Amino acid sequence: MRLTPDAWIFWQYGFVKLNATIVFTWALMVVLVLGAALITRRLTADHERSRWQNLLEIVVTGIVTQIEDVGLKAPRRYLGFLGTLFLFVAASALATVIPGYEPPTASLSTTAALALCVLVAVPLFGISGQGLLAYLKSYVQPTPVMLPFNLISEVSRTLALAVRLFGNMMSGAMIIAILLSITPFVFPVAMTALGLLTGMVQAYIFTILAAVYIAAASRNASGGKALQEPIPASAA
Numbered sequence: 707m708r709l710t711p712d713a714w715i716f717w718q719y720g721f722v723k724l725n726a727t728i729v730f731t732w733a734l735m736v737v738l739v740l741g742a743a744l745i746t747r748r749l750t751a752d753h754e755r756s757r758w759q760n761l762l763e764i765v766v767t768g769i770v771t772q773i774e775d776v777g778l779k780a781p782r783r784y785l786g787f788l789g790t791l792f793l794f795v796a797a798s799a800l801a802t803v804i805p806g807y808e809p810p811t812a813s814l815s816t817t818a819a820l821a822l823c824v825l826v827a828v829p830l831f832g833i834s835g836q837g838l839l840a841y842l843k844s845y846v847q848p849t850p851v852m853l854p855f856n857l858i859s860e861v862s863r864t865l866a867l868a869v870r871l872f873g874n875m876m877s878g879a880m881i882i883a884i885l886l887s888i889t890p891f892v893f894p895v896a897m898t899a900l901g902l903l904t905g906m907v908q909a910y911i912f913t914i915l916a917a918v919y920i921a922a923a924s925r926n927a928s929g930g931k932a933l934q935e936p937i938p939a940s941a942a
Contacts, residue, residue: 710876711808712815731810734797765793769913776917784920787827791820792913799875799905809905812876814868821868824916825860832923841923867915874908 711726718724745758755763769789773781798809810816832841845856 710813711810712813714808726808727810727813727816730808731816734794734801734810738793738797772910772914773917776914777921778917778924784831784917787823788913788917788920791823791916792909795820795871795909795912796906799909800902802901802905809875811871811908814872817868817872817875820871820912821864824867824919825864827916828860828919828923831920835924844923863915863919867912871908871912874904 711730714726716724716726716729745762748756749759766785766789769792770781770785773784773788778784795811798811801807802809811820829841832844835841846853
């Protein structure tokens with residue numbers, strides 16, 4: 707039994723390895739990009755719309771609403787990053803119904819990469835939201851003594867994001883694999899359905915935590931509120 711898709715090696719030359727994590731990650735990204743291109747190629751503002759456009763609008767509206775509920779007052783500004791995180795993790799879990807597929811989020815390398823994306827995005831959004839000096843000043847508030855603790859907090863929450871997602875996804879895949887080997891077919895099917903639900907929950911939690919971290923970094927130093935931007939009429 708493989709603990710992670712990293713152990714499934716497709717090709718190796720010396721120290722260079724092509725494992726299942728890399729293959730399934732890139733395959734998933736290609737599917738997401740092609741799917742987005744196909745769904746958005748014939749968008750319309752008419753009353754009669756395709757089912758795919760309706761599904762897309764439901765997903766986008768839901769993500770925008772959740773981002774706004776976190777406290778980010780210009781949700782469309784963060785939609786590209788947070789929406790991509792959610793769709794990647796969710797699609798990674800939903801694709802487990804495909805025989806032979808192993809979710810790349812069951813590898814610590816993938817979850818660590820996602821967490822590092824959040825680690826980089828937080829200061830970028832924070833600096834763009836309140837300026838470089840104001841953002842750096844937040845690390846020494848309320849006193850300069852808090853500087854090392856704030857830095858440790860940045861690293862520890864990134865590590866927690868990676869380990870939490872990795873542990874939950876890997877454990878779900880292992881439970882299903884064990885049940886398939888020792889129980890009849892019906893029970894693992896029910897567990898697979900439960901795993902899909904768990905994967906969606908994990909995608910939601912990961913995205914919400916990333917939004918919370920960005921919201922905290924984007925607070926306005928004077929008013930304590932997230933940066934507000936007018937939404938163009940064309941995007942509304």
